[in-house]
Amino acid sequence: MDSRHLDADIASRTEAIVGRLKPLEGPLLPILHDIQAEFGYVPQASLPVIAQGLNLSRAEVHGVVSFYHDYRETPAGRHVIKLCRAEACQSMGANELADRLLGLLGLDWHETSSDGAVTIEPVYCLGLCACAPAAMVDGEVIGRLDADAVQDLAMAVRA
Amino acid sequence: MSVKIYIPGDSGALAVGADKVAMRMAQAIAARDLDVTIIRNGSRGLFWLEPMIEVETEAGRVAYGPVKPADVDGLLSAGLLDGGDHPLCLGPTADIPFLKRQTRLTFARCGITDPLSLEDYRNHGGLAGLINAVAMTPQAIVQEVTESGLRGRGGAGFPTGIKWKTVLEAEGPQKYIVCNADEGDSGTFSDRMIMEGDPFVLIEGMVIAGLAVGATKGYVYTRSEYPHAIRMMTRAIEIARKNNILGPSVLGSLHAFDMEVREGAGAYVCGEETALLESLEGRRGVVRAKPPLPAHKGFLGRPTVVNNLISLATVPVILDKGGAYYRDFGMGRSRGTIPVQITGNVRYGGLFEAAFGMTLGELVDDIGGGTATGRPVKAVQVGGPLGAYFPRELFDTPFDYEAFTAKGGLVGHAGIVVFDDTADMLKQARFAFEFCAIESCGKCTPCRIGSTRGVEVIDRIAAGIEPEKQKDLVADLCNTMKFGSLCALGGFTPYPVMSALTHFPEDFRPVPMSQAAE
Numbered sequence: 001m002d003s004r005h006l007d008a009d010i011a012s013r014t015e016a017i018v019g020r021l022k023p024l025e026g027p028l029l030p031i032l033h034d035i036q037a038e039f040g041y042v043p044q045a046s047l048p049v050i051a052q053g054l055n056l057s058r059a060e061v062h063g064v065v066s067f068y069h070d071y072r073e074t075p076a077g078r079h080v081i082k083l084c085r086a087e088a089c090q091s092m093g094a095n096e097l098a099d100r101l102l103g104l105l106g107l108d109w110h111e112t113s114s115d116g117a118v119t120i121e122p123v124y125c126l127g128l129c130a131c132a133p134a135a136m137v138d139g140e141v142i143g144r145l146d147a148d149a150v151q152d153l154a155m156a157v158r159a
Numbered sequence: 160m161s162v163k164i165y166i167p168g169d170s171g172a173l174a175v176g177a178d179k180v181a182m183r184m185a186q187a188i189a190a191r192d193l194d195v196t197i198i199r200n201g202s203r204g205l206f207w208l209e210p211m212i213e214v215e216t217e218a219g220r221v222a223y224g225p226v227k228p229a230d231v232d233g234l235l236s237a238g239l240l241d242g243g244d245h246p247l248c249l250g251p252t253a254d255i256p257f258l259k260r261q262t263r264l265t266f267a268r269c270g271i272t273d274p275l276s277l278e279d280y281r282n283h284g285g286l287a288g289l290i291n292a293v294a295m296t297p298q299a300i301v302q303e304v305t306e307s308g309l310r311g312r313g314g315a316g317f318p319t320g321i322k323w324k325t326v327l328e329a330e331g332p333q334k335y336i337v338c339n340a341d342e343g344d345s346g347t348f349s350d351r352m353i354m355e356g357d358p359f360v361l362i363e364g365m366v367i368a369g370l371a372v373g374a375t376k377g378y379v380y381t382r383s384e385y386p387h388a389i390r391m392m393t394r395a396i397e398i399a400r401k402n403n404i405l406g407p408s409v410l411g412s413l414h415a416f417d418m419e420v421r422e423g424a425g426a427y428v429c430g431e432e433t434a435l436l437e438s439l440e441g442r443r444g445v446v447r448a449k450p451p452l453p454a455h456k457g458f459l460g461r462p463t464v465v466n467n468l469i470s471l472a473t474v475p476v477i478l479d480k481g482g483a484y485y486r487d488f489g490m491g492r493s494r495g496t497i498p499v500q501i502t503g504n505v506r507y508g509g510l511f512e513a514a515f516g517m518t519l520g521e522l523v524d525d526i527g528g529g530t531a532t533g534r535p536v537k538a539v540q541v542g543g544p545l546g547a548y549f550p551r552e553l554f555d556t557p558f559d560y561e562a563f564t565a566k567g568g569l570v571g572h573a574g575i576v577v578f579d580d581t582a583d584m585l586k587q588a589r590f591a592f593e594f595c596a597i598e599s600c601g602k603c604t605p606c607r608i609g610s611t612r613g614v615e616v617i618d619r620i621a622a623g624i625e626p627e628k629q630k631d632l633v634a635d636l637c638n639t640m641k642f643g644s645l646c647a648l649g650g651f652t653p654y655p656v657m658s659a660l661t662h663f664p665e666d667f668r669p670v671p672m673s674q675a676a677e
Contacts, residue, residue, distance in 0.1 A: 025376075025459060026421075028441030033383075033422060054441075067443040067600075068424035070383050082384075086345030087540055088576045090590070091503035092531070124427060124544075124594065126384050127348035128174050129500065129574065130206035130508030139386055143174030 007045040013038060014046040018053035028054060028064055032071055041072035077112040077119040079157040082136040085122045088129035097133055097150050098122075104154035118157040161196045162240045165213040165220070167270065169202035169355050170387045171348065176227065177210040183228040184212075187235055195240065201356015203270035204510030205257055213252055216242040222249040257507060257526065262488060264496050265473045266349075266512045269356040275394055277402055280359045288478030289404070292367045293412045297327055300371035304474060306482030308494025313339055313430075313467030314542060314571040314647070316493075316560040319474075322464060325454040326372040329462035334374035336365050337439065337458055340381035340388075340468040341423055341430040344543025346502045346574030349510060350468040354381065354388035357472075358395035359404075362418065364471035366409055367478055368464055369416040377418035378458070379468075380435050383425055392420050427544075427598040431646045432465040434600060445600045446646045467572070469498060490516035493559040493570075501527040503539075503576035513558075520554030523577055534579035538663065540587075542571025544594050545651035547658035548578075548587065567658060569651065584663035588633075589617040591655035595648060605640045606649025612636060613656065623669030630667065633660060 017034045021027045028050070035046050042065050051058045065071045083098055102108060105120060112119040128134035131143030137153065166172075166181040181197060188195045205211060211224030221242035223234060230247060237245040249255055263269075272279035280286065292300050305320025326334060338361065342350040353361055365377045379392060396418060399405045407415045426444045428434045433447035436458050457463020473495065477485045485495045493515035499522055502508050506528035523529070523539055530536055538548045547568030549556065556566050563570045578587075592613030599606045613636055620629045637653035644650040660667055 026440040029421065029424060029438065032424070060442075064441065064443055067445075068426050070423075070425035086594075087544060087587070087590070088346045088503040088574075090587075091576055091578045091582065123384060123425075124598075125343055125345045125347075126170075127342060127351040128171055129346045129348060129502035129576065130505075130510075131171055131174055131209065132503060134174060136384070141170050141174040141387075143171065 010039065010043045010045040011049050014049040015053070018050055022053060028056075028061070032065060032068075036071060040075040044073075077116050079118045079138055081118060081120045081153065081157065082123040082126075083120065084124070084126050084128070084132070084134045086125040086129075088125070089133040092132040094133040094145075097145055097147065100147060101150045101154060104151065105157075113158075161194045163196050163198055163215040164239075165198050165200045165215075167202045167210060168199035168274070168387075169209075169270075169352060170385070171206050171352075172202055172209040172211070173387065175209050175225070179228045180210045180212065180226050180231065183231040187231050191235065193235075193240065198273050200272065201269045201274050202352060202510075203252065203258060204266070204352065205255065205507070206509045207507050208249065211249070214239055214242055218242065218251070220252045222252040222255065223247045224249060257509065257511070260526070261512050262496050262514055263512050264476045264485065264488075265360075265469060266352070266357070266498055266510065267476065268360065269352055272357065274356050274358055274391060275398060277359065277398055280357075284479065285359055285475070286363060286404070286410075288475035289363045289367055289410065292370050292478050293410050293414065295370075297371050297373060300367065300478065301327055303482045304371070304477055307477045307485040308482075308489070308492070309470060309473055309477065309485065310493070310560065311467055312469035312473070312497070312572065314569060316570070319466060319470050322454055322466070323368065323371050325452070326374070326462045326464050329455050331462040333376065333459075333461050334372055335458045335461060335463040336368045336372070336374045336377035336418070336471075337436065337453075337463055337465045338365060338377065338379040338468050338471050339430065339432060339435055339465055340379050341435060342382065342385075342468070342572065343427040343430045344545075344572050344574050346540065346543060346576040347500050347572045348502075349498045349500055349573070350381070351385050351388050352510060353468060353472050354379075354385070354392045358392050359399065360472045360475055361392070361468060362395060362399045362404060364474040365418055366404065366416045367474050368466065368471060370409070370414055372462070372464055374462075374464065375415045375417070377416065378439060379418065379420045380423060380429070380439055381420060382423050389420055389422055396420065426600075427594075428600045428646075428648055431648065434646070435465065436463070443600070445602050448645060469572075488514035490514075490557065491559050491561055493561070497558060497570070497573050499558065500574045501577070502574060504530045504532055504579050505577040506531050515559050516557050518554060519549060519556050519558070519575070520551075522558070522575060523554065527575075527577060530577060530579040532579050532581075534581065536577055537580040537582050538578045538584065538587075538659075540576045540578070540655060541574070542569040542654075543574055544591060545569070545647055545654055546571045546574075547654040548584065548662060549658070550662040552662075567661075568654060584659040584666040585617065585621055588656045588659040589614055589621075591652055591659075592617060595652040599648060603643070603645040603649060605643040606645070606652070609636055609640045609644075609649065610652060613640075613652075620667055620669070626667065626669050630660065633657075
């Protein structure tokens with residue numbers, strides 16, 4: 001599909017989501033969550049459709065998308081690792097584990113590997129503070145991480 | 160009769176392999192042709208023992224943990240179904256000291272019941288508060304909550320009854336109950352445990368709040384980092400709707416109340432109530448100036464109760480047993496119980512609900528058993544990333560809103576993070592500024608710019624560039640942030656920074672050049 005057709009496709013799928021969720025009180029975040037679930041990110045081509053549907057300016061919609069850490073401008077890797085960097089995990093050596101994992105993956109925070117296999121992101125608390133250090137991999141929680149587990153994780157996401 | 164085995168479905172248990180244990184158990188039961196029902200309960204909150212499984216015997220529930228999938232066959236062979244002896248056996252669950260020493264009011268059912276069984280919920284005292292409330296006037300409900308002395312468990316400690324009275328007396332075409340379940344503080348997970356382990360208690364609390372102030376619609380605003388909690392809460396709401404706990408006729412009365420879950424999008428500042436309301440309305444999570452109070456102009460400009468999840472989940476027991484019953488626990492102006500979360504580098508980490516008044520030292524050393532690494536405790540941070548670091552010298556501080564304020568700290572959402580003696584408090588102070596910079600909503604200057612300048616100043620201390628001058632700068636900057644910020648993010652970041660600087664000055668001395676070069 002060329003980019004014009006792709007944009008038209010995004011627009012029509014966005015319109016369906018907006019139409020469905022518009023009746024909610026405060027519909028914008030639920031709409032953006034559904035769009036990200038649909039496309040894996042929030043495409044630029046969605047923004048005018050949302051703005052039109054909710055009677056907002058494009059700037060307002062862009063402002064909301066860019067405010068929240070969750071919304072992506074580009075698709076993530078096939079695997080997404082969110083490693084907790086907050087205090088409870090720090091107290092159990094999360095900083096050292098993070099350095100190790102970033103080294104094994106050859107990535108810095110928020111980066112995606114060139115083969116598209118994995119994206120690594122920091123997260124500030126998963127509510128697993130009594131089984132720290134913790135991470136979330138493709139939506140599944142992992143606690144009591146150690147050097148071996150991090151090694152396994154790096155292998156698994158590259159497989 | 161079928162034997163019941165409980166394997167927690169709480170995220171804290173899932174993170175350490177509870178699903179694999181449950182799967183192995185189901186296979187082993189089928190292979191042995193046993194008559195067993197596996198129930199995925201919430202967690203009891205003894206996380207160092209998770210996955211902790213329990214079996215219901217004639218003499219009560221018996222616990223085993225931490226269980227690995229490979230232990231399952233051995234457990235069954237050792238007579239698990241009769242509470243048989245095994246190296247992993249912890250004895251009767253109720254007799255485990257960590258549980259026995261607690262006073263569980265808010266968490267009375269968490270870990271005991273099937274979270275999505277309404278029958279279980281009723282059999283363990285659920286809905287008694289709501290049944291009372293339906294027959295009371297709004298004023299009488301508010302009076303009961305006021306009498307209980309319940310204060311906001313999000314950290315601010317504002318009396319819940321007074322907030323409700325303000326909304327009850329406010330005029331508006333539509334009023335709302337908003338549950339703040341945006342539990343972003345590191346070292347806390349009590350909201351998550353309730354949503355995953357006893358979601359009906361939150362629903363009951365929100366319906367009671369609705370009856371009390373005349374609100375017919377509620378929202379639970381929670382974090383995208385809690386996908387499991389969102390799933391459980393959503394399913395519980397559907398079940399409550401089918402059983403007329405929610406809907407046009409609450410328990411067959413003339414009152415209507417309905418609610419839904421809303422998911423945040425990864426912004427810590429949305430735990431601040433006005434930023435939360437902005438986010439709920441679909442805008443950037445930017446803090447609003449107060450007044451107007453949310454009680455007068457909240458969600459969509461209408462009168463709104465914004466309460467922390469734990470406050471709302473405590474309301475049912477108050478309406479069941481009476482405000483005086485709840486008030487009789489606690490100390491000073493901190494009434495009732497507080498679910499303390501003991502976390503980080505600690506031997507026995509978990510949720511410990513007790514009456515206000517226990518000292519920090521009792522919680523860390525006695526209940527928590529010191530550090531997980533076995534090294535000495537250096538510092539504990541209480542109240543999340545905006546809470547102060549306490550040294551051992553302040554371990555006699557009792558858990559009480561006023562006592563913590565007097566020591567330059569805060570109770571917050573009652574999370575304690577323990578650090579051993581390898582912690583570098585300069586790094587922790589730097590992180591506090593860094594976190595504030597990442598999460599600042601950008602509305603007010605002290606928070607938006609002060610946080611970034613703070614990181615730079617701490618870096619200069621670390622580099623040994625005029626350290627004494629820099630320390631004065633940090634103190635001055637913190638003073639500006641504390642008094643000049645719009646909300647607690649910028650206003651409380653000085654707590655971790657200044658407590659680290661004051662109580663651990665040795666970590667802020669420049670490293671001698673010879674050492675630094677190594």
